[in-house]
Amino acid sequence: MALPVRQQMKYWGIAAAVFLLMMWWLGDVILPFLLGMAIAYFLDPVADRLEAIGTSRAAATAIITLGAVVIFVVGALLILPTAVNQALDLFNTAPKLFQNLQNFLTERFPELADEGSVLRQSLSALGQTIQSKGGEVLNTALASVGSLISVVTLFVIVPVVAFYLLYDWDNMVAEIDSLLPRDHAPTIRAIARDIDKSMAGFIRGMGSVCLILGTYYAAALMLAGLNFGLVIGAVAGILTFIPYVGALVGGALAIGLALFQFWGDWLHIGIVVAIFVAGQVAEGNFLTPRLVGSSVGLHPVWLIFALSVFGSLFGFVGMLAAVPLAAAIGVLARFMVRQYRQSKLYKGQDPDDAQS
Numbered sequence: 001m002a003l004p005v006r007q008q009m010k011y012w013g014i015a016a017a018v019f020l021l022m023m024w025w026l027g028d029v030i031l032p033f034l035l036g037m038a039i040a041y042f043l044d045p046v047a048d049r050l051e052a053i054g055t056s057r058a059a060a061t062a063i064i065t066l067g068a069v070v071i072f073v074v075g076a077l078l079i080l081p082t083a084v085n086q087a088l089d090l091f092n093t094a095p096k097l098f099q100n101l102q103n104f105l106t107e108r109f110p111e112l113a114d115e116g117s118v119l120r121q122s123l124s125a126l127g128q129t130i131q132s133k134g135g136e137v138l139n140t141a142l143a144s145v146g147s148l149i150s151v152v153t154l155f156v157i158v159p160v161v162a163f164y165l166l167y168d169w170d171n172m173v174a175e176i177d178s179l180l181p182r183d184h185a186p187t188i189r190a191i192a193r194d195i196d197k198s199m200a201g202f203i204r205g206m207g208s209v210c211l212i213l214g215t216y217y218a219a220a221l222m223l224a225g226l227n228f229g230l231v232i233g234a235v236a237g238i239l240t241f242i243p244y245v246g247a248l249v250g251g252a253l254a255i256g257l258a259l260f261q262f263w264g265d266w267l268h269i270g271i272v273v274a275i276f277v278a279g280q281v282a283e284g285n286f287l288t289p290r291l292v293g294s295s296v297g298l299h300p301v302w303l304i305f306a307l308s309v310f311g312s313l314f315g316f317v318g319m320l321a322a323v324p325l326a327a328a329i330g331v332l333a334r335f336m337v338r339q340y341r342q343s344k345l346y347k348g349q350d351p352d353d354a355q356s
Contacts, residue, residue, distance in 0.1 A: 023314050023321065034320050036161025042204060043068070043162075044169050061167045065159065191335055198327040202241075202303075205291040210240045212287060213279055217250060220275045224268065226258055236276075240283070241303070247283075251276040302326060 023030070043064050050060035165172070180188050214237015221229030236250025254272050262268040306326035310318035340346050 023317060031317050031320070032157040033161055034317060035158045036165055038203075038320065039068075039158070039162040040165035040169055041199075042207065043166055045200075045204070047166060047169070057167060057170075061163060064166065065163050069159070191331055194331045194335075195324075195328050198331055199324050202327065203323060205288075206241045208291045209283060209287045210237045210246075213237050213240050213246065213283060216279060216282075217254075217275065221254060221272065224271050224275065226254060226272060227261055228257060229254075232257070236279075247276055247280050302330065 046064055047057065047060040050063065051057060055063070177185075177189070214234055216233075217236045218230045218233025221233050226232070232250055232253045235253065236246045238246070239249055240246035251273075254276065255269070258269045258272040262272075303323070303326055306322045306329075307319055310322040310325060312318075314321070
């Protein structure tokens with residue numbers, strides 16, 4: 001006989017409170033394990049496909065791990081230093097860029113040349129602020145990440161955790177399934193499948209889209225000769241998870257810099273514009289429909305809200321857990337709405353029941 005609903009809610013509420021308390025209390029201690037779990041979750045379909053063609057789980061895990069290590073080492077040695085240097089150069093060049101913008105505006109609007117012009121003072125102050133604060137923010141972020149994720153954690157604990165979780169993923173899922181309450185196992189499995197579908201569609205799908213578009217934007221802008229092309233491409237790729245924001249922000253930065261760098265050379269400016277137009281066409285017509293689909297169930301506004309809330313409550317760990325928690329809360333909310341629509345509270349009392 002199933003427990004009363006009120007008692008079930010009490011137990012599930014206690015479990016949720018304990019989970020949130022552990023996230024807050026353990027904090028950075030569980031960070032490498034969350035990172036390892038996220039990596040294993042992201043790569044599990046790859047391991048399943050390798051198994052489907054006859055590779056053992058151990059061999060599939062070893063192949064994936066070796067490939068990931070090679071990609072990480074190449075990226076850390078070749079891409080990361082260039083991106084950091086370009087970001088610092090961009091911050092240092094900001095006053096000159098705003099000075100050029102000011103000269104451009106004053107040539108066409110002479111009244112802005114007045115020393116007391118509000119626009120002139122604002123542009124100068126904004127450029128100096130970006131130069132003074134931008135590098136400081138970047139260095140602080142790098143220092144915080146460096147202290148948060150130590151060398152041992154980054155190069156030892158996370159890969160080891162990811163390796164073992166990826167190797168035992170199917171066994172862990174089966175073990176968790178065996179512990180489900182028997183009366184509610186079918187419902188919990190259905191909810192878990194919906195959560196997995198939502199998370200997989202967003203994390204794997206949008207993660208792949210962001211990676212593909214970020215690589216494309218960075219490579220295309222660098223080949224076009226645009227300064228800071230790697231940084232702008234990375235920013236556009238990261239922000240792609242919010243529809244149109246990545247293209248708008250990256251496109252505004254790239255086209256703005258192209259106007260200063262290639263002013264008068266309309267061919268190069270047109271190439272930069274064409275790069276982002278082609279990226280948007282590929283994203284809207286091929287990448288997002290194929291890799292993400294139409295039933296993700298994670299609205300961008302809800303995702304940003306979840307990132308803000310969990311990030312402020314639990315720091316960097318909360319931001320990592322925000323996407324799966326947002327997916328879980330969204331699925332549970334839709335489940336409760338369906339239950340409500342089938343309840344007497346929504347439909348009202350049956351006339352036959354009322355007469356009896």
